[in-house]
Amino acid sequence: MAEKPEGPLAPFSDFLSAARAVVDYLHGSLDFGLVMVTRIEGDIMRVIAVADSVYGLHEQDELSWTHSLCRAVAEGRGPPIASDIAGIQGFAEPARHEAEVGRPVRSHMGLPLTHPDGSLYGTICAEDPHSKGDDIVADLPLFELMAQLLATVLAVETKAASEVRRAELAEEESLVDGLTGLSNRRAWDRYLEIEENRCRRYEIPASVVVVDLDHLKEVNDGEGHAAGDALLRLVAETLEQSSRDPDICSRTGGDEFAILAVDCDETAAEALAGRVEQTLAEKRVQASVGWATRDPITGLHVAVRRADQDMLEAKRNKR
Secondary structure, three states, X not given: OOOOOOOOOOOOOOHHHHHHHHHHHHXXXXXXXXXXXXXXXXXXXXXXXXXEOOOOOOXXXXXXXOOOHHHHXXXXXXXXXXXXXXXXXXXXXXXXHHHHOOOOOOEEEEEEEEOOOOOEEEEEEEEEOOOOOHHHHHXXXXXXXXXXXXXXXXXXXXHHHHHHHHHHHHOOHHHEOOOOOOEOHHHHHHHHHHHHHHHHHHOOOEXXXXXEEOXXXXXXXXXXXXXXXHHHHHHHHHHHHHOOOOOEEEEOOOOEEEEEEEOOOHHHHHHHHHHHHHHHHHOXXXXXEEEEEOEOOOEHHHHHHHHHHHHHHHHHHOO
């Protein structure tokens, strides 16, 4: 008879503690020397939880995402489970890279971890330098279940963090821009501080996109302030449509707007800025857009300055 736990089971405090528990459990249950959960940061695959008895990997190690077996699986170039990767064409180049950096792999199991909006957060994967029997296919349902559980914890944590941020702003009506309904400059400054603390605590990326209208004064002077107000509201709607649900859109000045993109690395930030620019152009709104991703050393406030510089460069290039 199985032993009953001595007391009530404590819930996981956050996604990281859940990820650590999952990799430890899978490492003890599966015939793989390495089990890890990673977070994708541009071309980097950062190890955030790991149980490793073969390769010597540790938390916070940076691996190549570009040349990884995990990416091959995420892009459909290889199966989620392979008892022997030899002969699988989509795994050939990643396998060569792994061998070159001292991590020869013969068997692999991996699945992507995604945010609720479908964007990629990272991966959960298991690897071993030895080939396995075909019976490891029986382990795939357990692996898929653990990946689904982690994705659920990630979604709950992301939603909770978003609700906390919004609740903090809702405490004061003075934090909302009356014309556009977006958060105002005071709220923006508070959000930056909150998100900077979260980035430091969880070691996650964040990015900033800034938008500056090119001819608001001319619209106000030529067509009246009602037309200028309508233009500002149109920009606000466009930013909210282009951004993701957890992101924060703010009106930071008379003709200035910004998006604080949470859990957003450089690749995703560039795509977000591109969507904003394209959608504004489709609505015939003339604006200059800049963006930057937070550097872990200098923080979000420096990222804002870099995004402003990028926006000013875009504005100069139009002249």
